[in-house]
Amino acid sequence: MSKSFLIVGAGFYGATCARELTDAGHRCTVIDKRTHIGGNCYTRYVEEANCHEHHYGAHIFHTNSQRIWDYVNRFARFNHYINRVKVSHREKIYSFPINLFTLYQVFGVKTPQEAIACLEKKKIPIVKPKNMEEWCLANVGREIYEIFIEGYSTKQWDKHPRDLPASIIRRIPMRLNFDDNYFNDRYQGIPIGGYTSIFEKMLEGIPLELNVDFHKERDFFLRKFDQVIFTGPIDSFFDYSLGHLEYRSLRFDHQVLNSPDYQGNAVFNHTEAIVPYTRTYEHKHFDLNYSATKTAITFEYPEKWTPGKIEIYPVNTDENQNLFLKYQAYAKDLPKVTFGGRLGQYRYYDMHQVIGAALEKVKFLTQS
Numbered sequence: 001m002s003k004s005f006l007i008v009g010a011g012f013y014g015a016t017c018a019r020e021l022t023d024a025g026h027r028c029t030v031i032d033k034r035t036h037i038g039g040n041c042y043t044r045y046v047e048e049a050n051c052h053e054h055h056y057g058a059h060i061f062h063t064n065s066q067r068i069w070d071y072v073n074r075f076a077r078f079n080h081y082i083n084r085v086k087v088s089h090r091e092k093i094y095s096f097p098i099n100l101f102t103l104y105q106v107f108g109v110k111t112p113q114e115a116i117a118c119l120e121k122k123k124i125p126i127v128k129p130k131n132m133e134e135w136c137l138a139n140v141g142r143e144i145y146e147i148f149i150e151g152y153s154t155k156q157w158d159k160h161p162r163d164l165p166a167s168i169i170r171r172i173p174m175r176l177n178f179d180d181n182y183f184n185d186r187y188q189g190i191p192i193g194g195y196t197s198i199f200e201k202m203l204e205g206i207p208l209e210l211n212v213d214f215h216k217e218r219d220f221f222l223r224k225f226d227q228v229i230f231t232g233p234i235d236s237f238f239d240y241s242l243g244h245l246e247y248r249s250l251r252f253d254h255q256v257l258n259s260p261d262y263q264g265n266a267v268f269n270h271t272e273a274i275v276p277y278t279r280t281y282e283h284k285h286f287d288l289n290y291s292a293t294k295t296a297i298t299f300e301y302p303e304k305w306t307p308g309k310i311e312i313y314p315v316n317t318d319e320n321q322n323l324f325l326k327y328q329a330y331a332k333d334l335p336k337v338t339f340g341g342r343l344g345q346y347r348y349y350d351m352h353q354v355i356g357a358a359l360e361k362v363k364f365l366t367q368s
């Protein structure tokens with residue numbers, strides 16, 4: 001039987017649900033409190049630089065799943081962009097993620113065997129590391145820790161690694177070959193024409209209202225629709241009655257420069273504590289389009305999250321997890337409402353994971 005669905009949020013979770021439910025014969029309406037579709041994957045075309053600005057931070061699509069790759073390719077063609085990050089630290093540039101070339105740059109080693117022997121010597125014996133700093137010193141030694149981790153983590157978490165638990169870092173990805181592809185997945189790329197056009201195609205023919213906050217007309221919406229799919233923050237749905245789930249936030253400073261190429265690469269990580277931003281992006285390198293004489297760049301600054309700011313990274317502490325579980329228990333009493341996506345699940349999800357989770361949820365909703 002055909003049902004009416006209100007989908008709150010026009011990001012990947014909401015758009016996938018809307019497309020699939022509509023194609024299965026249901027009636028969907030999508031709302032978003034922002035003035036644009038795409039959620040955090042929204043891209044804006046910058047005419048002077050002839051490229052698409054990743055408005056909420058660099059987004060590289062990557063997946064190992066043939067099913068998800070085929071699905072997203074229904075709505076876009078992808079270019080052959082491969083994410084190869086560079087690290088800037090004290091006037092030097094390093095290859096990243098850490099690979100044999102990085103180890104050559106730091107230690108002068110030239111072969112995997114030399115690298116293994118060198119790294120073993122660099123490890124500082126610490127039997128039970130008490131914090132993140134000690135964990136790093138014990139596992140990768142001082143040089144790697146100071147160049148790649150100390151300053152960057154201090155900025156990212158607003159705390160020095162010696163004040164962060166060792167459990168925050170479980171592994172430092174390190175390759176003993178010259179492969180500098182950031183991702184290990186089979187498929188990777190940037191949609192030609194930007195991410196926003198994916199959402200335009202996904203939402204084709206589906207009623208959409210922007211600039212509409214669900215909470216302002218919550219009772220009306222709950223009465224009007226058979227089912228609600230809510231992709232906003234789960235704690236907001238319950239008026240933060242048990243308290244706020246914590247996030248880290250980011251601030252993006254977008255600029256257009258009168259130069260054809262600012263940094264020669266899409267992404268630079270700035271790992272020195274004294275440099276206030278963590279990353280710079282140059283958007284024409286994502287699009288692989290070098291036709292314009294100007295360039296669009298973004299400085300990414302980590303920020304303390306306070307209510308009203310964009311929720312970016314869930315803070316993975318036991319307290320937050322317990323609070324989330326309590327909200328989830330509340331949610332179980334609302335059979336009309338489904339909570340999904342990164343904010344509904346209070347989880348860091350990549351795009352392919354969000355699409356996969358939405359496809360599973362629609363399967364469940366259309367079978368029950």
Ligand code: FAD
Binds near residue numbers: 009032033060232313
């Ligand atoms: P969102 O995109 O956040 O969409 C939720 C929508 O709900 C928003 O548009 C919001 O306005 C709306 N909403 C919330 N509350 C309400 C309300 N009350 N009323 C109406 N509307 C509401 N993933 C990758 O795969 N590769 C990457 O390289 C990558 N890089 C990233 C970089 C950064 C800086 C960030 C933050 C994320 C990155 N991601 C990346 C993850 C990616 O952004 C997410 O997987 C994806 O955006 C999640 O989609 P979503 O639909 O769950 O949430």
